[in-house]
Amino acid sequence: MDDDRIADIVGQWGRERPDLDPTPLLIIGRIQQLAAVLDVALRPPFAAADLGNGDFDVLAALRREGEPYTLTAGQLSQRMLVTTGAVTKRVDRLIARGLVSRSVSAADARGRVVGLTSTGVALTDRLIEEHLANEAAILRGLTDSDRRTLERLLAAMNRTLASGDFEPEGGGHDG
Amino acid sequence: MDDDRIADIVGQWGRERPDLDPTPLLIIGRIQQLAAVLDVALRPPFAAADLGNGDFDVLAALRREGEPYTLTAGQLSQRMLVTTGAVTKRVDRLIARGLVSRSVSAADARGRVVGLTSTGVALTDRLIEEHLANEAAILRGLTDSDRRTLERLLAAMNRTLASGDFEPEGGGHDG
DNA sequence: GCGAATTGTCTTCCACGGAAGACAACTTAT
DNA sequence: ATAAGTTGTCTTCCGTGGAAGACAATTCGC
Structure with missing residues (x-):
């Protein structure tokens, strides 16, 4: 099989544009590909429950809140890193399924409080078990030491990106 | 700042479901978050050229082919890991921009050959430089040794996922 | 208290990609 | 040569999420 698509891509760029360094793709390209493949690999339990991956995000955020x-x-919206418009639609779908409810906040009548129904709690508790089991299976090929290393390096990348001070092209955000 | 959203999530699950091991999220959750943030961080050059990230994928695939x-x-479709329907639409947009052309294959009249125009080559050559510079900047926080380690571990994960033999939940794909 | 600015959510419109089927062209067996 | 099956691409329909504006409720200054 084409066992390393990204390495091939790096090879092609190296041939076509020897003046550039394509090796960042070995990390960033692989992260992007992994994310895409992970979405597919982790979908089955949610698909079986007729849920989009994004919809489960809502359930999980509510459930782990306690x-x-x-x-x-x-x-x-903040926890899921999507716009409030996306939240509205996700919640609408889940309400239609009877998994969450929406009511007006007591403290601020503009606010809508979204809450898990008991059905929602039960489904989420079941799905999160399957989900974490699947994630654990995906990591089976890594030793404990590899995992710790990977956690550390990914966290470091996240920090770099979160701090925002990396953009080389003009986009100086001030400061 | 909430400098580690994923760590918080793991902490919440640990409190609510102490019977489960949420630590796979430290790797998988971070990969997913990184991919989302990377898309945003790497978009500006493409946005400036009025291109979707996916559209640049077409240009890059053609350009690095030589x-x-x-x-x-x-x-x-194979190289970009999207359906042929998505390819059709991406190519349609790029044709409208004059960056690629589409013609009937000489060898097989069902096939459509997509090719970069000279404008397309020029734009791609410019954008890939910016793009790789941005990727390099994102990795600035990692030492050379860290990078090699990260490449290796991500490649290992990719292999596990590609081989497909990880699914614990029934989904035995036969074989 | 009252009006202006702000905040929280929802609505509308749009862009993008997947799934499934339509269609044309190719291959193969006879 | 012809019919049946296959392959490559496009088309249609749908689901999802972003951006910007609408709207209601809150806060703040006076």
């Missing part, structure tokens, strides 16, 4: 399993739309 | 910078729709 009792009473509630968050406002804005809080969900 | 002269005469041509691939069929099917080949593009």
Whole structure:
């Protein structure tokens, strides 16, 4: 099989543009490919429950928050890194399924409090087990030491990106 | 700042479901988050050229293939890991921009050969430089040794996923 | 208290990609 | 040569999420 698509790509660039260094793709390209493949690999339990991966994000965010399993739309938007518009639609779908409820906040009548129904808690508790088991299976090929190393390096990349001070092309965000 | 969203999530799960091991998220969750953040961080050069990230994928695939910078729709579909329908649409957009052309294959009249125009080559050559510079900047926080380690571990994960023999939940693909 | 600015959510419109089927062209067996 | 099956691409329909604006409720200054 074409067992390393990214290495091939790097090879092609090396031939066509020897003036450039394509090796960053060995990391960044692989991360992007991994994310795409992971989405597919981890989908089955959610698909079986007729849920989009994004919809499960809502359930998981509420469930891990602990009792009473509630968050406002804005809080969900922050935790899931999607816009509030996407939150509205995800919640709409889940309400249609009877997995969450939406009510007006007591503290601020603009706010909508989204909460897991008991059905929602039960489904989420079941799905998260399968989900984590699948994730564990995917990591089976790595030793404990490899895992710790990988965690550290990925966290380091996340920090670099979060700090935002990497953009070489003009985009100086001020400061 | 909430400098480690994933660590927080793992902490929440550990509190709510102490019977489960949420640590796979430290790797898999971070990869997914990184991919999302990378897409945003790497978009500016493409956005400036009025290109979607996916559209640049087409240009890059053709360019790194070398002269005469041509691939069929099917080949593009394989290299970009998207359906042929997506290829059709990406190519349509790029044709409208004058960056690629589409013609009937001489060898097989069903096949469509997509090729870079000279404008397309020029734009791609410019964008790939910016793009790789941005990727290099993102990796600036890692030592050479860290990079090699990260490449190795990501490649290992890719292999596990590609081989497909990880799915614990029933999904035995036969064999 | 009242009006202006702000905040939180929802709505509308749009872009993108997947799935499944349509269609044309190729291959093979006879 | 012809019919049946296969292959390569495009088309249609749908689902999902972003961006920008609408709207209601809150806060702040006076």
